[in-house]
Amino acid sequence: MEQKTKQEILSVEELSVSFSMYQKGLRKGNLEVLHKLSLSVRAGEILAVAGSSGSGKSILAHAILGILPGNACMDGRMLYKGQPLTEKEKKGLRGREIAFIPQSVDYLDPLMRVGKQVRGVRGTKERQRELFRKYGLEEGVERKYPFMLSGGMARRVLIASALMEDACLIVADEPTPGLSERLTEETLKSFREMADAGCAVLLITHDIDLAFKAADRIAVFYAGTVVEIAPAEDFRKGKEALRHPYSRAFLEALPQNEFCPLPGFQPYAAKLPKGCLFAERCRERNEMCMGEIPMRKVRGGEVRCVHAR
């Protein structure tokens, strides 16, 4: 068991994703939205990827599942259970071993009954009924259409869909916005249960509070890359325990802390600064920040900052 919880399910190494698109008339250009992003999730663990809206977090989820649009271009490496995860592998694994939990009921076909949708293309009726019972969905729900579901029911339906088959890796993209506190707790509890059952859970969220509560480790996402990965307790301890100035600013901005927002904006993907992406807004910036900033291991976490000690 100990061995199993340690197994690295997904490892993303130096992932870059760019989109080719038309800029200013007919000039075609590349817009890089993820830059050399690295992270890994182990079995039995919840890794939260936390970052502000529009920083490209969903692109990460889509890249892992291999459902990026046609004009996207990927660079870097992904390993699934130690094996290279190519597009062909993804095709075979998604829906079977890699499950995706989307944001909202909009991800369900409005014209298909819920039961049929949860079963998907391979699921059985028995398994679907079992999951519905587990998540407190009445039998009548399977005959309903998505528009008839309440927010909480829709959430449980989407979770049930993810568990139809034996998922080893669950990628949840913003699974809680718009849910009541009770439903959020319930959702997080089900993620914990999945992790306890041996799944690796990648929880993508813009809600740092949620990340504190639910995750074992938190990856802080900024301008298309991960700037720090740290155990969740470091975030609970306070900003001294953190390694990256952005993570610290993130904490300071919370209402229960100083409630002090960081001035400035994330850089736009087409106009990225050289070197450290955060340098423009950083108080500790100096000439060392202008070069290539590698991911380093510092105090049991990882950080992309030359000043971190």
Add this chain to the structure above:
Amino acid sequence: MTRLKYMGKTVLRLLTLLIAVSILSFLLLEASPVDPLTAYIGTDSTLSEEAKEEIIRHWGLKEPPVTRFLKWAGNFVCGDWGESITYKKPVKTVIAERLKYSLALMLAAWLFSGILGYAFGMLAAVRQGKLTDKVIKTFSLTLQSAPVFWIGLLFLSFFAVRLGWFPIGLATPMGKTAEEVTVFDRIYHMILPAVTLSVLGTGKTALYTRQKFIEILNKEFILYARARGESTGQIIWRHGIRNTLMPAVTVQFASFSELFGGIALAESVFSYPGIGSALTAAGLGGDVPLLLGIAVCSAVFVFAGNLAANLLYLVLEPRAGSFV
């Protein structure tokens, strides 16, 4: 209760439509240079002035238009649709005889354009931006912009005259008595006019279906379906058809008006003895009773198409179901 109310509303709508159509047709004919007397006796008639006066008095042509309209409408409601000048038969008989030919023709064209257009549209959407898509798109746009009678003439000169695959016209073989004519004869004579008539609808349905399916393909639930491991085929089968068939069928029913407009041209080109050629003949011959009769029938036909689309929508669309 709501169902009863819906039906009541529908009937009321049909009645107002029929009244409006008949008044408008009557006004248009009134304003047109059509002279029933000339249409009846011909331009080179040797009839005496007294005899002409007699006919005018008998028909009541001197009476004010409102009186004439009310008289016509009263008779129409009672089942007397008047006498066709062109065919020397009661209008009702003419329409009844010809309607079955036209209905068969329109049904064939409607099914053909629906099925073919839908299939082409789906294919083009799946292959969006690729060669297949471009070919289908160009083809559909061309078909949609080409006039029906011109397409009909092309088909006629190529398939019937040059290749000799199909008959040149009419609905049955010449020189055969009614008893000798088989179903296959009728179908054989119907193919070319039906294909001609469906050309307009095929392009339209294809372009519409393509647009609709592309819209669906960009929806989040398609992304989710892919994330759950569904193949392109499964996505088309499970989500594509489910989400595009209803809109396509609705548009197809709503195209009844164009279908009716199309038969006037297609039937004339192929000398097909349906409502369309009767309409052309009535128009050319100044046959007022027949024109009015056909106008009212076409209104009912188009109304029925739209009603079918609405009803089908209520029955098949779960989100609208709660309003029935």
